[in-house]
Amino acid sequence: MNISNSVVLVTGANRGIGRTFVAELLRRGASKIYVAARDTTSLGELLKGGDRRLVPLPLDVTDVDQVAAAASVAADVTLLINNAGYAGFDGAISAPDMEDARREMEVNYFGTLALTRAFAPVLAKTGGGALLNMLSMLSLVSLPMAGTYSASKAAGLSLTRSLRAELGAQGTQVIGVLAVQTETSMGAKLPEPRMTPHEVVTDALDAIEAGTNDEVVAGAQSRSIYEAFTADPKGLQSKMSTRLPQRA
Numbered sequence: 210m211n212i213s214n215s216v217v218l219v220t221g222a223n224r225g226i227g228r229t230f231v232a233e234l235l236r237r238g239a240s241k242i243y244v245a246a247r248d249t250t251s252l253g254e255l256l257k258g259g260d261r262r263l264v265p266l267p268l269d270v271t272d273v274d275q276v277a278a279a280a281s282v283a284a285d286v287t288l289l290i291n292n293a294g295y296a297g298f299d300g301a302i303s304a305p306d307m308e309d310a311r312r313e314m315e316v317n318y319f320g321t322l323a324l325t326r327a328f329a330p331v332l333a334k335t336g337g338g339a340l341l342n343m344l345s346m347l348s349l350v351s352l353p354m355a356g357t358y359s360a361s362k363a364a365g366l367s368l369t370r371s372l373r374a375e376l377g378a379q380g381t382q383v384i385g386v387l388a389v390q391t392e393t394s395m396g397a398k399l400p401e402p403r404m405t406p407h408e409v410v411t412d413a414l415d416a417i418e419a420g421t422n423d424e425v426v427a428g429a430q431s432r433s434i435y436e437a438f439t440a441d442p443k444g445l446q447s448k449m450s451t452r453l454p455q456r457a
């Protein structure tokens with residue numbers, strides 16, 4: 210689909226990769242962008258330029274009422290970007306309790322599912338449109354130092370593939386973005402070197418515009434890791450399995 214004249218909703222639009230999506234969508238001529246954030250005051254910097262195409266929307270993706278309200282307010286969306294994410298960065302065993310594990314599933318998996326269910330009829334009504342889910346290379350390989358996050362992103366990939374099949378009937382293009390460490394507050398906890406959010410976002414939006422209906426490996430560093438994965442999946446997993454949670 211063309212980004213030009215599209216109507217987009219970006220979750221977690223206030224910072225990191227989400228905020229970069231907004232900048233690049235504006236540059237590519239989106240006609241309206243619902244910039245969704247848990248706390249809309251955190252959108253101040255983004256909104257201060259006064260671009261009238263930006264529409265702030267309060268949205269915690271784990272809040273059922275806010276998700277329903279978003280789908281009724283933003284009933285003209287043609288591209289939904291499920292970007293919001295949470296990572297506790299601990300091990301499955303070393304974490305003090307299961308709070309982060311549950312939150313990762315709530316935001317990364319159930320949040321994505323809830324938004325997509327709420328917006329599927331909206332996308333159908335506006336001609337099919339497109340759905341972009343921010344996944345991770347950790348959807349394919351598990352990193353023990355972010356063990357429960359990896360599990361939530363693996364669930365996200367499996368879900369994305371099912372959504373693609375189900376939404377195919379209404380002509381919705383579904384993209385899952387696979388990326389390695391990227392320079393944001395989340396990515397800062399991962400080893401260097403890191404990609405820029407711009408690199409990730411550019412490749413993801415290029416794929417939307419090219420009509421890709423598949424997973425997209427975004428950024429050069431992601432492509433080199435993906436090559437290692439396809440050449441020897443078990444070998445890459447063995448290497449990742451040495452990255453254990455850090456003890457204090």
Ligand SMILES: NC(=O)c1ccc[n+]([C@@H]2O[C@H](COP(=O)([O-])OP(=O)(O)OC[C@H]3O[C@@H](n4cnc5c(N)ncnc54)[C@H](OP(=O)(O)O)[C@@H]3O)[C@@H](O)[C@H]2O)c1
Pocket residue numbers: 220221222223224225226227246247248251268269270271291292293294295316343344345346387388389390391392393394395396397399
């Ligand atoms: N950075 C990386 O290395 C990397 C690599 C691959 C994939 N990803 C994925 O890319 C996406 C964006 O990550 P990022 O690096 O930009 O992370 P980030 O800088 O930590 O930003 C996370 C965003 O998600 C929002 N968010 C968290 N919980 C939410 C909730 N319950 N409802 C609505 N919004 C919520 C945050 O809002 P608040 O400001 O309110 O907390 C923030 O806007 C995530 O899905 C992440 O898993 C990141």
